[in-house]
Amino acid sequence: MKSIFYFAFVRIPVVFIYMFYRFIAIFNPANKYHQLFYYNMGNRLNLEVVNDGIVFDASFSTPASRAERLLTKEPDTLHWINENMDSGDVLYDIGSNIGVYSLYAALRDVEVIAFEPESSTYAILNKNIYLNKLEDKIKALNVALYDEDCISYLNISNYQPGKSGHTFHDQVNPNLKPFSPVFKQCVIGLKMDTLLEQFALPFPNHIKIDVDGNEHKIIRKMGSILPDKRLKSIAVEINTKLVEHQEVINILESNVFVRLEEPEYINEAYHETGYMNYFFARKE
Numbered sequence: 001m002k003s004i005f006y007f008a009f010v011r012i013p014v015v016f017i018y019m020f021y022r023f024i025a026i027f028n029p030a031n032k033y034h035q036l037f038y039y040n041m042g043n044r045l046n047l048e049v050v051n052d053g054i055v056f057d058a059s060f061s062t063p064a065s066r067a068e069r070l071l072t073k074e075p076d077t078l079h080w081i082n083e084n085m086d087s088g089d090v091l092y093d094i095g096s097n098i099g100v101y102s103l104y105a106a107l108r109d110v111e112v113i114a115f116e117p118e119s120s121t122y123a124i125l126n127k128n129i130y131l132n133k134l135e136d137k138i139k140a141l142n143v144a145l146y147d148e149d150c151i152s153y154l155n156i157s158n159y160q161p162g163k164s165g166h167t168f169h170d171q172v173n174p175n176l177k178p179f180s181p182v183f184k185q186c187v188i189g190l191k192m193d194t195l196l197e198q199f200a201l202p203f204p205n206h207i208k209i210d211v212d213g214n215e216h217k218i219i220r221k222m223g224s225i226l227p228d229k230r231l232k233s234i235a236v237e238i239n240t241k242l243v244e245h246q247e248v249i250n251i252l253e254s255n256v257f258v259r260l261e262e263p264e265y266i267n268e269a270y271h272e273t274g275y276m277n278y279f280f281a282r283k284e
Contacts, residue, residue: 042230048131053219054103055131062162063098063124070100076100077208077235079264080279084233085110090202092192094145094218095210098162099138106137117144117168117187120161125232144168145209146189147217155181167213174212174275176242191221194277203230210237210277215245219251226255233260233281249278256283 030087047058049067056067071078081101085091093102096114098121107113122142129138144154144170157165157173159182163176166181168189173179181241195201204225209215215236225231234252238245249259257280265279 013055025125028168052104055128056098056100056103057124057131060124060161062160066100066162070104074101074266074267074277076265076279078104080233080235080260080277081105081108081110083264084281086207089205089232092204092207094208095212096125096140097121097164097210099128099140101208102140103132103140104133106134107132110137110206111202112138113204114138114140115143115145116140117142118156118163118166119185120159121163124161129234130210142187144187144189145192145195145211145218146193146214147221148189149191149194150189152187152189153181153184154187155179156183156185157181159183159214162235165212168211172213175239176213176244192218192248193221196224203228205230206233206235207231208235216247218265219248226251226257229282233279233283235277235279237275237277241274252280257281258283 014116031205049056049058049064051070052069054070058064058067066073078101081091081104085105085108088111088112091102091103091105093099093112093114096102096116099114099116102112102114102125114125116125118160119142122140125140129135129140129244144152146152150169152169155167155171156177157163167173168187170176171178173183196203207225209218211218215238219226219236234257236248238248240246240249260279260281264275267276
């Protein structure tokens, strides 16, 4: 009887309120009451979103939105996973955020190493791994990939779970322009070569990099990885208007990678921003 009362007079009304504020957020994402609801009620209700058979924690607004847009935000990335990854392959998801693509790949029998340095987002990433019982398929690491081994700061642009625009070490925004972070979180930064040499991680067959600015610095220090034929493909989000990001294409092409340019790999929605996903495969 108590459970019926709880659902009828507590949970169902609160879920309706939740949906109301989700509707408001469409027109005014910064609405303070919408954010207040998420922070004070969302996590108490253990709200979840299920999309394509994947369960996501939806206690906060941005993770909920990312979950809802799984199939529509980056269809090019989903196509890359579907067409290039085989059962048993290893994916390094660098800048995993809440794990949307880590989860998608893991459920297709891909082993994933997910890198997410931002602490509140890392917590949601682990919750999503837990909800989908994928702890044997996804290893989540709370470190930043960089061009040197160091202890530095993650410059946080917006301290809410699931947000983006944070950069490691240099106090710049994704367009590499100076900005003032709202918070600086102390984080360990490592070269990818260091991870493989000192921590015996499985070698990646595929690498996805989306770190909002430092992509070129990560790729510069993949000297032992790029020539290795076990690495089959790379997905990287870059802004080719930046000279530093043009370097990414040059490095990959010099290591016998070719860009995949079929229509399925082109996401037109990103053209105006300058940033878009580039997909590369090793030339046979």
